[in-house]
Amino acid sequence: MALLAEQIKSVALEMGYEKCGIIKISQLDGYEEKLNERIDRIPEAKGFYQSMYRFTHLQDTYPWAKSIVICVRRYGKYHIPEHLNGMIGKSYLVDVRKDENSKELQDSLKLEKYMQGLGIRAENERGFSLAPVRFAAMKAGLGVIRKNNFFYTENGSWVHLESWLIDKELESIEVPKIKACPENCGLCIKACPSASLSEPYTMNPIACVSCVTTFMGRDMINEKYREQIGNWVYGCDVCQDVCPMNKNRWEEIEEFPNLQELSEHISLEKILKMDYSFLEEVMQPKFWYIDKSSVWKWKVNAINVMVNNYKEQYREHIMYSCNDSNSKVREMAEWAIKKLNLQ
Incomplete structure (x- = not known):
């Protein structure tokens, strides 16, 4: 099983994913507690967070699922048309989840097909996911969640997460090498409009x-x-733009398919x-x-x-x-x- 996990991870990295990890479903056990804490802090948002309870007992809905494959893809590499910066959130401008013209979506489909070719049942929902991706990525040791609630790797928060539920009990966990938020930093909180x-x-x-x-x-x-x-x-990008951990993390070195044309x-x-x-x-x-x-x-x-x-x-x-x-x-x-x- 360890070899199978390494095969999946290796192929994901070859496709251009920044990171790939695998956790067992049981490692989501602490998610419900975190969700309850969030609602206790902000009771007026209970209706919003209610839908996220679908992630708390995944095996009730997907009894066949045993593990979660989580992949990280960097999007902070695309050119953003200047007049749209500050008007439309950057992650939405380069959203790859449903864009058939993006290499990222094609790679996602290829990785899914690869896992299925190994005899693995793998399912992915390319909108809001079948699992709590930030929590799962943190549990897989792929990075950290910072004070602004975004998930960060060495490339900052300008990354996209996606996950698959699989029917094999696999595991591939890293130890994150990035520092936590400085205790005295609250720039994101101060800047939130x-x-x-x-x-x-x-x-x-x-x-x-x-x-x-x-x-x-x-x-x-x-x-x-x-x-x-x-x-x-x-x-809105304010809390990510002001974060010191995102400084110099965005490099405009590629053009996103059709974005310049649409921006006009x-x-x-x-x-x-x-x-x-x-x-x-x-x-x-x-x-x-x-x-x-x-x-x-x-x-x-x-x-x-x-x-x-x-x-x-x-x-x-x-x-x-x-x-x-x-x-x-x-x-x-x-x-x-x-x-x-x-x-």
Whole structure:
């Protein structure tokens, strides 16, 4: 079995994964306790964290599963179009989980096929995963979770994690060689625009700018953290950008497939002019945290940014949005006009 684990790890590394580890399902036993602690600290977020209990007793749902293969892939190597930096979270711009044009997804499929060729049942969910990947990666010794709740390797937090449940009892655990967060460092907490990071190793998703601008925040006019969102249209990188452990960790040495071309279609003004077929057929598959029925949220978020950082050039675009086909966008535009006293 040890040889089988090393075979999987070796092939993963050959494919370009930064790290690969394997843990037994039983090593997730402490996850439920951590989840309970998180809810005790932030009871208003219980509804959000409730869905994560699906990770606490995996063998109830997958009785065949015995171990978890966890792989780490660095994405902090891609060129980010300058005008999108600070508007759209970098991890979303180079999200490989469902992008068929990315080498990373093709390698993921190849690794899965390789394991199956060894007679292993291997299953992966390439969205939100079948396992708690950060916790599992930490248990596999592939890195550490820092005060901002992100998982770090030697390449910082600019890494993507993915996992497979497998039906073999295998193990491959490393000893992480990176230091923990300095005890007196709280830069991520101080920088968090909405105070979602109120203390180390915890996070209030209800307040998180990244959550509000993607799968939450469906009533932006009355959103408590609307002003704290600042210039973010989709996602947020603040707590990772200010982290000393991420300093000089991003190297723009490669182009992500089709990103430069897509970026030419994206600006605050262009978002408000986007037709809904483009939002549904081009933007949604790329930025899939907003579902097809909610692509109007792009326009609402763009108007919110215009209000938060108003420039005279935005006036005509806000006015234009008063005639949008979606009532949510029209309401947001009319609210913005009153808020900015543009009438």
